Amino acid sequence: MSLQATSSQTIGPYLHIGLAWLVTDNLVGPGVTGEQVTVEGRVVDGDGVPVNDAAIEIWQANAHGRYAHPEDRSELPLEPAFKGFGRVLTDDHGGFRFTTIKPGRVPAPGGGLQAPHLNVTIFMRGLPKHLITRIYFPGDPANAGDAVLRRVPAERRETLVARPSAGRPAALEWNVVLQGSDETVFFEY
Numbered sequence: 001m002s003l004q005a006t007s008s009q010t011i012g013p014y015l016h017i018g019l020a021w022l023v024t025d026n027l028v029g030p031g032v033t034g035e036q037v038t039v040e041g042r043v044v045d046g047d048g049v050p051v052n053d054a055a056i057e058i059w060q061a062n063a064h065g066r067y068a069h070p071e072d073r074s075e076l077p078l079e080p081a082f083k084g085f086g087r088v089l090t091d092d093h094g095g096f097r098f099t100t101i102k103p104g105r106v107p108a109p110g111g112g113l114q115a116p117h118l119n120v121t122i123f124m125r126g127l128p129k130h131l132i133t134r135i136y137f138p139g140d141p142a143n144a145g146d147a148v149l150r151r152v153p154a155e156r157r158e159t160l161v162a163r164p165s166a167g168r169p170a171a172l173e174w175n176v177v178l179q180g181s182d183e184t185v186f187f188e189y
Contacts, residue, residue, distance in 0.1 A: 029082065033079065035101060043124070056176075062103065062104065114147065
């Protein structure tokens with residue numbers, strides 16, 4: 001009888017096998033209003049090695065600041081063609097890309113409004129629990145007053161703010177670094 005430990009998997013590496021048919025990389029359908037933007041980037045580990053089997057999900061409000069969810073009962077316009085949810089898988093180089101719209105501002109807990117942002121969930125092999133983070137838009141004046149962003153130490157905020165993509169006017173770059181000195185800020189919910 002052998003007492004040697006056997007390897008185990010926590011969440012995969014089955015994401016490409018089981019979720020590929022559920023990919024939604026373009027959230028902008030006919031009749032959707034708002035500023036269209038493409039977000040592209042890479043997921044890398046602490047050594048800069050690409051993570052080739054991660055799933056990135058985004059959840060966001062529409063351009064008016066309303067979520068396509070029954071609990072959002074605001075009087076803001078609801079756009080039936082915009083669901084506010086997308087899912088992409090990383091490629092062999094850890095790359096991902098999706099097209100959406102810049103969301104409107106949504107209410108902040110305790111009053112006021114949050115800066116426009118995308119809620120991001122990351123799933124990948126080796127993670128017993130998914131990661132939660134956000135993408136903020138570069139140069140948005142509302143970033144300075146966002147209660148969530150203000151809680152992040154100033155020197156780490158840049159990990160949450162996308163950068164304009166060189167040579168592509170409607171594209172943003174946002175990378176996920178899983179650990180190390182440039183680690184992306186992740187939140188506990």
